[in-house]
Amino acid sequence: ANTYPQINRSLLYAGCILHDMGKVIELSGPVATKYTTEGNLIGHLVLIDEQIMLAAHELKIDEHSEDLMLLRHLVLSHHGLPEYGAAHRPVVLEAEVLHKIDDLDATVYAITNALQQTKPGEFTETIKSQDNRRFYRPKNDEALDQAPRLE
Structure with missing residues (x-):
């Protein structure tokens, strides 16, 4: 947000915080996690959208407001x-x-996880x-050894 002052910082931060919160409903919990019935039938994008609308209603925010x-x-x-x-492409x-x-976060996680097993x-x-693709793990990759295990 500091690099691109044209970005609505509050909107981006809110999106970053909320975008995957529906996974709390989509998944069963932290141990032996499985998809819930709601997760399998509806998915986390729609589940969090529903929660946003419920919160807006409770806070008396106009459901048609641009924000x-x-x-x-x-x-x-x-x-x-x-x-x-995605329910819609970003516009x-x-x-x-x-x-x-x-996408960057998922990419770094996937590659790091694979490299840690290599x-x-x-x-x-x-x-x-x-x-x-297959990724090469350099011989002197000390930073990867210090990274938390992602398994």
């Missing part, structure tokens, strides 16, 4: 493409930025989410 619509758009579009679960700058942040000087197994 509320923009926040809902960020949440509903953060997966980027319908084939990845607001902050929604596109949130999508890129979320010996230095070798390639990871194929990473499905990364276009079936």
